[in-house]
Every structure is written in structure tokens, then in C-alpha cells.
Amino acid sequence: MFAAATVALLITVSLTLARAVLGPSVFDRLLATNTIGTCTVLLLAVIGFLTGRPEFLDLALVYGLLNLVGTVAVLKFFHDRKPIERPPENEAAR
Amino acid sequence: MSSLLLDILSWFCLLAGGLFCVIGALGLLRMPDFYTRAHAASVTDTLGAGLILLGLMLQAGLTLITVKLVMVGLLLFFTSPVAVHALAKAAMKRGLLPLLADAGRTSPRAPNDAARRQQGLPGQEGAPSKP
Numbered sequence: 001m002f003a004a005a006t007v008a009l010l011i012t013v014s015l016t017l018a019r020a021v022l023g024p025s026v027f028d029r030l031l032a033t034n035t036i037g038t039c040t041v042l043l044l045a046v047i048g049f050l051t052g053r054p055e056f057l058d059l060a061l062v063y064g065l066l067n068l069v070g071t072v073a074v075l076k077f078f079h080d081r082k083p084i085e086r087p088p089e090n091e092a093a094r
Numbered sequence: 095m096s097s098l099l100l101d102i103l104s105w106f107c108l109l110a111g112g113l114f115c116v117i118g119a120l121g122l123l124r125m126p127d128f129y130t131r132a133h134a135a136s137v138t139d140t141l142g143a144g145l146i147l148l149g150l151m152l153q154a155g156l157t158l159i160t161v162k163l164v165m166v167g168l169l170l171f172f173t174s175p176v177a178v179h180a181l182a183k184a185a186m187k188r189g190l191l192p193l194l195a196d197a198g199r200t201s202p203r204a205p206n207d208a209a210r211r212q213q214g215l216p217g218q219e220g221a222p223s224k225p
Binding site: 001002004005007008009011012013015016018019025027028030031032034035038039041042045046049054057058060061064065067068071072075078079 | 104105108111112113115116119120122123131132135138139142143146147149153159162163165166170173176177180184185187188
């Protein structure tokens with residue numbers, strides 16, 4: 001049953017990764033990265049149970065903290081920048 | 095008997111949590127603009143994470159592992175809304191307009207205008223409309 005949850009989380013991560021690659025704006029990519037981080041925390045917890053080593057939960061805690069700090073740090077970086085998306089005339093190519 | 099009941103309950107929670115995670119990711123992939131995508135991602139962050147952690151807690155019983163799982167759950171419960179709120183606020187501040195259904199002739203089906211709105215540029219009418 002842990003294996004089923006692991007597979008579901010891996011499907012979630014791959015779908016979210018597609019959004020992170022496709023996402024038209026920086027914020028879409030950041031949102032997808034944040035969701036991947038949440039899924040990684042869950043995946044660490046489930047894999048700890050799957051392999052019978054619940055010490056992985058400590059790693060999950062640290063990863064959850066780093067996830068928030070990483071998202072807010074990248075947001076601070078993009079806060080006052082000009083938009084770095086492609087100019088509108090390249091819309092058809094996207 | 096009681097252990098079998100706990101097992102069934104925890105399997106149900108794990109499967110439902112995985113299902114909600116996949117539903118949230120599908121919404122993240124298929125929703126039309128950033129703000130609706132943030133709404134879809136919150137399904138993964140709250141319901142999926144909560145159910146999976148609840149299923150693991152039922153497996154672990156009353157041990158230190160459950161305390162750690164509660165800590166992970168509390169961390170996700172407090173930090174993911176903060177992160178998504180900061181994201182939405184930064185996107186709004188930088189002029190990323192939400193996709194509106196009643197914005198005159200800019201229907202969400204019109205791909206050209208939808209793409210322009212996604213890039214945060216004003217549409218044909220110029221002024222950004224209130225969400």
C-alpha cells in the first residue's frame with residue numbers, strides 16, 4: 001500500500017514537472033516547484049515507511065523548511081525585476 | 095481485529111491521499127491561468143498531504159514517529175499557504191492579470207488575448223480590471 005502511495009506521488013511529481021517546464025510565467029514555475037517540494041516531503045515520509053526506516057522523517061522536516069525558504073528567496077529575487085518572459089511577438093511559437 | 099481495522103483505515107487514507115495529489119497535479123497542469131493553478135495546487139498541499147500523513151500515523155501507532163509525522167503535517171499546514179500567498183501577491187503586484195469570464199469581448203476561449211493576459215500585459219481595453 002505504501003508502494004501505491006509512492007507511485008501516486010511520483011505521478012504527481014511528473015505532472016507538476018510538466019507544468020514547471022511549460023509554465024508561461026515565472027510564477028507558474030515557482031508554484032510548480034513549491035508543489036514538487038511538498039510532494040518530496042510526502043515522498044520521503046512514505047519511502048521511510050516503505051523501506052522500514054522512519055528516520056527519513058527527519059529529512060522530510062528539513063526539506064519542508066528548505067522548501068519554504070527557497071520559494072520565498074526566489075520570490076524576493078524576482079520581486080522587482082522586469083518580466084523575463086518572451087516578448088509577445090513570439091507568442092505563436094510557444 | 096482492531097489492527098485489521100486500523101490497516102484498512104490507513105490504506106484508505108493513503109490511497110485517497112494519493113488520489114487527491116494526482117487530482118491537484120492534473121488541475122495544476124490543465125487550469126487556464128496562474129491564480130486557478132494556485133487554487134488547484136492547494137488541493138495537493140492540504141488534502142493530499144493531510145490524508146497521506148494521517149494514513150502513515152495510523153500505521154505508526156503511538157510512537158515518536160507519530161510525533162514527527164504531526165510535526166511534518168503542521169509544517170506543511172503552515173508553510174504552504176504562506177508560500178502560495180506570497181506567490182499570488184507577488185504575481186498581482188507585478189501585473190499578472192487574472193483571467194476573467196465577463197471582461198467584455200475578452201472571453202477565456204480567445205487564445206490570443208488569454209496569452210496576453212497570462213503575460214501580464216494589458217489587454218485591448220488598457221486598464222487592468224479588478225479581480
